[in-house]
Amino acid sequence: MAEKWVLMVTAQTPTNIAVIKYWGKRDENLILPINDSISVTLDPQHLCTTTSVAVSPAFTHDRMWLNGKEISLSGGRYQNCLRELRARASDVEDEEKGIKIAKKDWEKLHVHIASYNNFPTAAGLASSAAGFACLVFSLAKLMNVKEDHSKLSAIARQGSGSACRSLYGGFVKWIMGKEENGSDSIAVQLADEKHWGDLVIIIAVVCSRQKETSSTSGMRETVETSMLIEHRAKEVVPRRIIQMEEAIKDHDFPSFSRLACSDSNQFHAVCLDTSPPIFYMNDTSHRIISCIEKWNRFEGTPQVAYTFDAGPNAVLIAHNRNAAKLLLQRLLFYFPPQSDTDLSSYVIGDKSILEDAGVHNMKDIEALAAPPEVKDNTPAQKYKGDVSYFICTRPGKGPVLLNDETKELLNAETGLPN
Numbered sequence: 001m002a003e004k005w006v007l008m009v010t011a012q013t014p015t016n017i018a019v020i021k022y023w024g025k026r027d028e029n030l031i032l033p034i035n036d037s038i039s040v041t042l043d044p045q046h047l048c049t050t051t052s053v054a055v056s057p058a059f060t061h062d063r064m065w066l067n068g069k070e071i072s073l074s075g076g077r078y079q080n081c082l083r084e085l086r087a088r089a090s091d092v093e094d095e096e097k098g099i100k101i102a103k104k105d106w107e108k109l110h111v112h113i114a115s116y117n118n119f120p121t122a123a124g125l126a127s128s129a130a131g132f133a134c135l136v137f138s139l140a141k142l143m144n145v146k147e148d149h150s151k152l153s154a155i156a157r158q159g160s161g162s163a164c165r166s167l168y169g170g171f172v173k174w175i176m177g178k179e180e181n182g183s184d185s186i187a188v189q190l191a192d193e194k195h196w197g198d199l200v201i202i203i204a205v206v207c208s209r210q211k212e213t214s215s216t217s218g219m220r221e222t223v224e225t226s227m228l229i230e231h232r233a234k235e236v237v238p239r240r241i242i243q244m245e246e247a248i249k250d251h252d253f254p255s256f257s258r259l260a261c262s263d264s265n266q267f268h269a270v271c272l273d274t275s276p277p278i279f280y281m282n283d284t285s286h287r288i289i290s291c292i293e294k295w296n297r298f299e300g301t302p303q304v305a306y307t308f309d310a311g312p313n314a315v316l317i318a319h320n321r322n323a324a325k326l327l328l329q330r331l332l333f334y335f336p337p338q339s340d341t342d343l344s345s346y347v348i349g350d351k352s353i354l355e356d357a358g359v360h361n362m363k364d365i366e367a368l369a370a371p372p373e374v375k376d377n378t379p380a381q382k383y384k385g386d387v388s389y390f391i392c393t394r395p396g397k398g399p400v401l402l403n404d405e406t407k408e409l410l411n412a413e414t415g416l417p418n
């Protein structure tokens, strides 16, 4: 009877978008980068991973289910995270359930992990970042690992580099570090999500199919073949990191925007400088860039920043709600949905921006006027159906424990997926 218990923890972790990009490793196994990077954590209300982890003497081996399907934990990245966590586990006691786990028992006990992403996996929406951050955060709680978030970030980093930045909310810097063992390659919070609460983020999901070149192999090929990457890592990024930290501290949107857009463009330029070249953006991505650039120039000062990760999806950061409203009107004007699409599934997340934009139904989209920056004599071309959907969100908080039993992904008695 005593051996039948299951102890479980459930947590939720956000994803993040880099505004100064990580691209290139100096150590493939430990996942040590060749430059610092800075990201904005996205509101977990709209994009997040939920993970339940459980331990029981009845479990015969470590197992994991991702979005309902069992996946193998034999990969080096999962193994590295599990090993690092087990090595730091402490005594655990649950008086209510009469459970006592001694520190040394963790080496023999097995865990079950069930995780769910509320957005497409491996589609360039940083599922690996939220996923590994959540795995490490929830297991650390289960195993009573008494280390701070920065130390945990160094473990999440070994699952996926960008995951280390998802251990914090708001604005986060991943310090590349100098040590060979990676102990100083950690994430730190620059400012929390309330610091610059005016920012509104709209993601244009251009394509949610799985991508051709993963970030991992893409950056390896860049480091091996690009001549530009060294200049970027050594000369350009260090200066941009200092400027970006200043811009965030001072709420200086024009600098923030110029740095974020330039850094995204340079990241895609080093991808193009890779042999064979890597194309992550497509025609729709390029059209979105042109639309933002034209508008920012017309206004004389940036209204919106754009940034693209290893895929065609655009992440657009608007200065404030008014800029977000004008942005959404432009996006819906150029990229209206297919006629059979439902507006409520075309713009998801924080739908209040849609209200601000005065768009309540498909007719309102058809009635949108061409933006004033479009020259009168050239009719604006529209690209119906080229965007799958838009997600409206904002900067958000870091990982949290969930105490709501209805959110648990594993059965409290069997430890198997619900």
Ligand SMILES: Nc1ncnc2c1ncn2[C@@H]1O[C@H](COP(=O)(O)OP(=O)(O)OP(=O)(O)O)[C@@H](O)[C@H]1O
Pocket (backbone or CB within 6 Å): 049, 066, 115, 116, 117, 120, 121, 122, 123, 124, 125, 126, 127, 128, 129, 130, 131, 132, 135, 214, 215, 216, 309, 310, 311
């Ligand atoms: N919730 C999760 N828990 C644990 N691992 C996850 C989770 N979600 C994704 N992963 C891991 O991350 C991998 C996907 O990472 P990949 O880098 O290919 O895509 P992505 O993170 O969505 O895109 P990108 O990093 O370019 O933004 C999955 O195959 C899986 O191994």
Ligand SMILES: C[C@@](O)(CCOP(=O)(O)OP(=O)(O)O)CC(=O)O
Pocket (backbone or CB within 6 Å): 017, 018, 020, 021, 022, 023, 031, 037, 128, 159, 160, 161, 162, 163, 215, 216, 217, 309, 310
């Ligand atoms: C373009 C990026 O999103 C690259 C992310 O790369 P990953 O963190 O997915 O790569 P691995 O460390 O190999 O798992 C830029 C960024 O997030 O900084």
